[in-house]
Amino acid sequence: MATAAAHHEEHPGGLTRWLFTTNHKDIGTLYLWFAFIMFFVGGAMAMVIRAELFQPGMQMVEPHFFNQMTTVHALVMIFGGVMPAFVGLANWQIPMMIGAPDMALPRMNNWSFWLLPPAATLLIMSLFMPGGGPAAGWTIYPPLSTQGGMGMDFAILTIHMLGFSSILGSMNIIATILNMRAPGMTLMKMPLFVWTWLITAFLLLAAIPVLAGAVTMLLTDRHFGTSFFDAAGGGDPVMFQHVFWFFGHPEVYILVLPAFGVFSQIIPTFARKPLFGYSSMVFATATIAFLSFIVWAHHMYTVGMPMAGELFFMYSTMLIAVPTGVKVFNWIATMWRGSMTFETPMLYAIAGVFLFTIGGLSGLMLAITPADFQYHDTYFVVAHFHYVIFAGSVLALMGAAYFWLPKWTGHMYNERLGKLHFWLTTISFNVTFFPQHFLGLAGMPRRIPDYALQFTEFNQISSIGAFVLGLSQLLFLYIVVQTIKGGKQATDRVWEGAEGLEWTVPSPAPYHTFATAPQVK
Amino acid sequence: MLKSCVINLKHILYRLFSGMGMSLVPGLAFAEYGLNFQRPVTAIAHELLWLHNAILIICVAILVIVFSFMFYAIIMHRKGRGHQAAKFHDNTTLEIVWTVIPFVILVVMAVPSTATLLKMDDTSNPDMTVQIVGYQWKWKYEYPEQDLSFFSALTTPREQIENQADKGENYLLEVDNPMVLPVGKKIRFVLTANDVLHAWWVPQLGVKKDAIPGYINEMWTQIDEPGTYRGQCAELCGKDHGFMPIVVEAVSEEEFAKWASVQKAKMVAAETRAAKTWSRDELMERGEQIYKQACVACHGATGAGIPGVFPAITGSKISTGPVAAHLDIVLNGKAGTAMQAFKGQLNDADLAAVVTYERNALGNKKGDLVQPAEVKALR
Numbered sequence: 001m002a003t004a005a006a007h008h009e010e011h012p013g014g015l016t017r018w019l020f021t022t023n024h025k026d027i028g029t030l031y032l033w034f035a036f037i038m039f040f041v042g043g044a045m046a047m048v049i050r051a052e053l054f055q056p057g058m059q060m061v062e063p064h065f066f067n068q069m070t071t072v073h074a075l076v077m078i079f080g081g082v083m084p085a086f087v088g089l090a091n092w093q094i095p096m097m098i099g100a101p102d103m104a105l106p107r108m109n110n111w112s113f114w115l116l117p118p119a120a121t122l123l124i125m126s127l128f129m130p131g132g133g134p135a136a137g138w139t140i141y142p143p144l145s146t147q148g149g150m151g152m153d154f155a156i157l158t159i160h161m162l163g164f165s166s167i168l169g170s171m172n173i174i175a176t177i178l179n180m181r182a183p184g185m186t187l188m189k190m191p192l193f194v195w196t197w198l199i200t201a202f203l204l205l206a207a208i209p210v211l212a213g214a215v216t217m218l219l220t221d222r223h224f225g226t227s228f229f230d231a232a233g234g235g236d237p238v239m240f241q242h243v244f245w246f247f248g249h250p251e252v253y254i255l256v257l258p259a260f261g262v263f264s265q266i267i268p269t270f271a272r273k274p275l276f277g278y279s280s281m282v283f284a285t286a287t288i289a290f291l292s293f294i295v296w297a298h299h300m301y302t303v304g305m306p307m308a309g310e311l312f313f314m315y316s317t318m319l320i321a322v323p324t325g326v327k328v329f330n331w332i333a334t335m336w337r338g339s340m341t342f343e344t345p346m347l348y349a350i351a352g353v354f355l356f357t358i359g360g361l362s363g364l365m366l367a368i369t370p371a372d373f374q375y376h377d378t379y380f381v382v383a384h385f386h387y388v389i390f391a392g393s394v395l396a397l398m399g400a401a402y403f404w405l406p407k408w409t410g411h412m413y414n415e416r417l418g419k420l421h422f423w424l425t426t427i428s429f430n431v432t433f434f435p436q437h438f439l440g441l442a443g444m445p446r447r448i449p450d451y452a453l454q455f456t457e458f459n460q461i462s463s464i465g466a467f468v469l470g471l472s473q474l475l476f477l478y479i480v481v482q483t484i485k486g487g488k489q490a491t492d493r494v495w496e497g498a499e500g501l502e503w504t505v506p507s508p509a510p511y512h513t514f515a516t517a518p519q520v521k
Numbered sequence: 522m523l524k525s526c527v528i529n530l531k532h533i534l535y536r537l538f539s540g541m542g543m544s545l546v547p548g549l550a551f552a553e554y555g556l557n558f559q560r561p562v563t564a565i566a567h568e569l570l571w572l573h574n575a576i577l578i579i580c581v582a583i584l585v586i587v588f589s590f591m592f593y594a595i596i597m598h599r600k601g602r603g604h605q606a607a608k609f610h611d612n613t614t615l616e617i618v619w620t621v622i623p624f625v626i627l628v629v630m631a632v633p634s635t636a637t638l639l640k641m642d643d644t645s646n647p648d649m650t651v652q653i654v655g656y657q658w659k660w661k662y663e664y665p666e667q668d669l670s671f672f673s674a675l676t677t678p679r680e681q682i683e684n685q686a687d688k689g690e691n692y693l694l695e696v697d698n699p700m701v702l703p704v705g706k707k708i709r710f711v712l713t714a715n716d717v718l719h720a721w722w723v724p725q726l727g728v729k730k731d732a733i734p735g736y737i738n739e740m741w742t743q744i745d746e747p748g749t750y751r752g753q754c755a756e757l758c759g760k761d762h763g764f765m766p767i768v769v770e771a772v773s774e775e776e777f778a779k780w781a782s783v784q785k786a787k788m789v790a791a792e793t794r795a796a797k798t799w800s801r802d803e804l805m806e807r808g809e810q811i812y813k814q815a816c817v818a819c820h821g822a823t824g825a826g827i828p829g830v831f832p833a834i835t836g837s838k839i840s841t842g843p844v845a846a847h848l849d850i851v852l853n854g855k856a857g858t859a860m861q862a863f864k865g866q867l868n869d870a871d872l873a874a875v876v877t878y879e880r881n882a883l884g885n886k887k888g889d890l891v892q893p894a895e896v897k898a899l900r
Binding site for chain 2: 056057058059062063064067129130131132135136137141142143144146147148149150222230231232235236237238271272273274275276277278280302303304307310311314315318319321322325326328329332333334335336337338339340341342350353354357358361362364365368369370371373374376377378438441442443445447448449450451452453454455458
């Protein structure tokens with residue numbers, strides 16, 4: 001504590017501390033708060049969507065505004081919420097986990113973060129422009145996305161800025177992990193969270209520029225007379241989909257691989273038993289990353305591909321189930337014959353693994369091309385990707401927050417409230433999204449603001465679940481603020497079963513850690 | 522209010538519990554409760570339901586088996602029961618086993634999937650072809666062999682959508698001109714789109730495919746039993762994506778032939794009507810009908826449009842300027858926007874009427890009339 005206090009006097013206070021900081025912990029904190037705010041912004045949009053869908057008929061908003069909500073909700077949650085949150089975790093944890101004093105490129109780190117607020121402002125501003133925000137779905141397929149107002153241009157610029165930030169962030173993470181590990185920490189001794197982030201960073205480097213290319217072509221189609229995607233000018237609207245999903249599918253794993261890393265940190269800690277099959281976990285992660293680049297057209301079965309294409313993408317997509325299965329089996333084997341306790345982070349990890357697997361299995365169903373002709377673009381898909389991204393990524397993020405908050409703040413969070421937040425979140429999540437499977441199977445298309453009467457009941461259940469899910473997150477905010485302000489003093493180790501370098505430094509972690517590199521046995 | 526809530530709740534619980542019971546016999550009773558696919562009426566849709574049920578059962582079985590281990594561990598291997606942690610953290614044999622078993626399961630799933638996919642792809646030797654063209658936000662159906670062509674759009678009244686009237690049984694799933702098809706014939710669909718992406722989907726037929734501008738896609742169906750089958754556009758196509766349903770009426774071969782000849786006669790009659798000179802009242806009355814059918818979705822009931830997305834009619838340069846320019850944009854559309862070329866959609870009289878209406882209503886008072894002959898001259 002004493003050293004921490006001494007260091008705190010060295011850096012500027014107030015706003016300039018946060019504007020000019022090059023400290024990985026400060027930047028991690030900025031990322032995490034930014035993501036937290038974006039979760040509430042995107043969540044508010046989800047509330048608008050669910051309120052409109054509570055009953056058949058148009059009640060709250062116009063169809064055009066509804067389309068803006070579904071589009072911007074997705075963009076905000078993916079690019080503003082989940083991705084920055086994981087980068088925030090990476091900033092805080094990776095240097096501490098590998099025994100490095102900071103990130104390899106601290107000034108660039110500052111820049112990667114400070115690109116985000118203007119980008120987010122642009123995206124939100126688009127909603128107030130004439131014609132409103134982007135309304136073509138987050139996939140912004142042309143020709144629909146070449147129609148419409150300047151909101152789409154705002155979104156394209158936002159994607160560029162967020163992408164730029166992600167690329168810089170990934171370069172930094174790769175440079176840090178490859179160059180700054182403490183002596184003795186070989187690659188195969190790294191904590192799995194570090195491994196998953198290393199692989200994720202490569203995915204980002206490969207995928208984001210592809211998206212940037214696609215949206216740039218879209219921009220020139222819109223304003224500079226090109227016809228990349230305009231059939232009338234000799235272009236090809238389907239090409240956009242191929243390029244988009246060549247980014248889009250790796251993006252799914254960008255969102256979920258760091259979550260796998262979080263599960264792999266939390267589960268051994270509370271099972272008091274080392275992670276089962278460490279090296280197979282690493283290989284499974286790398287395999288998933290590789291496969292993610294050769295499965296993209298499974299999002300496009302209905303565009304009318306040649307049979308060879310349909311079959312190739314079906315088989316390659318099904319293959320992803322193998323390494324993903326290996327991961328799930330390893331987590332369960334880690335729990336097997338452990339000595340488990342169920343603090344809030346562990347609850348989140350268990351629920352995350354279980355619910356993510358439901359999403360994984362519905363993903364396997366969606367991989368089956370002929371069956372997908374019935375599932376495609378229905379609520380079954382909406383249910384599927386929320387089981388993957390909410391239950392996989394977001395529950396992992398919440399678990400990670402509870403897991404590392406004591407290390408970050410030096411205070412234990414309120415365990416009773418944490419558990420309450422867990423149960424409220426997971427139960428209302430299932431009430432929201434489970435019925436959407438049935439809606440999709442029964443024939444309700446996604447992205448519609450109004451629906452036929454036979455879909456009423458399940459939509460009502462789903463909306464009620466969504467309202468509870470949204471409100472429950474205010475409790476999360478309260479718990480986090482309460483923990484920052486005070487609470488029981490956390491020990492250095494925090495958790496009885498905790499293993500790894502970050503648990504050897506004091507709680508709260510001092511402003512500078514590992515100025516001298518530790519020795520790893 | 523309270524009463525309707527209670528009834529609704531009862532309904533919800535009924536559906537939920539009856540659904541749970543039925544989940545033991547998949548494929549039998551699911552459809553009635555809206556928990557599974559709608560009742561299939563083609564061989565392919567039957568196969569899809571079978572395939573879906575099969576993979577669903579496999580997936581549920583995997584989930585139950587795998588996680589029974591986890592839940593067993595959660596109950597038995599907890600510190601609270603005094604369970605001591607074991608030390609093991611690797612087992613190569615186990616890793617190989619749980620890599621190989623899923624692979625085998627996947628192969629088992631891939632075989633029937635491939636077979637069904639090949640069947641769905643076989644559009645050869647059709648008895649009949651129907652061309653489907655997606656428009657924002659309606660469908661155009663063309664029957665080349667019967668020399669028929671017509672548009673099919675939503676008929677649900679705005680009052681129902683805006684909650685000023687009770688919603689009908691087929692709310693949002695009813696159209697003015699359904700696609701009529703003969704049963705027992707192999708029908709090839711040829712799909713494309715006029716403006717943006719759409720997707721033509723009728724769940725009970727087991728067909729869904731994107732309609733893409735510049736592309737021609739194919740699929741086929743053969744309907745077993747007469748009936749009315751409803752579907753919706755399944756690819757986001759803009760503001761009224763949720764309001765462009767599909768209705769297919771499957772009828773016997775004789776009824777189909779009768780329907781085709783009646784439809785043909787109607788088309789001829791409409792063309793004759795279009796050729797005469799129209800009075801102001803006739804033009805305005807017809808113009809209002811056409812406006813509500815073809816223009817209102819973007820330009821709005823009052824002609825105000827949506828600023829920044831859909832231009833206003835009221836006081837606009839085009840609807841208060843020269844007739845020729847006004848006709849030009851209605852006939853040929855405006856590239857890169859949602860404004861379609863209506864020359865292929867409406868006949869001369871309808872075009873003359875709607876342009877007249879736009880110049881003399883919705884806050885405009887231009888005073889001029891446009892006759893079908895003027896439209897014809899511009900084609």
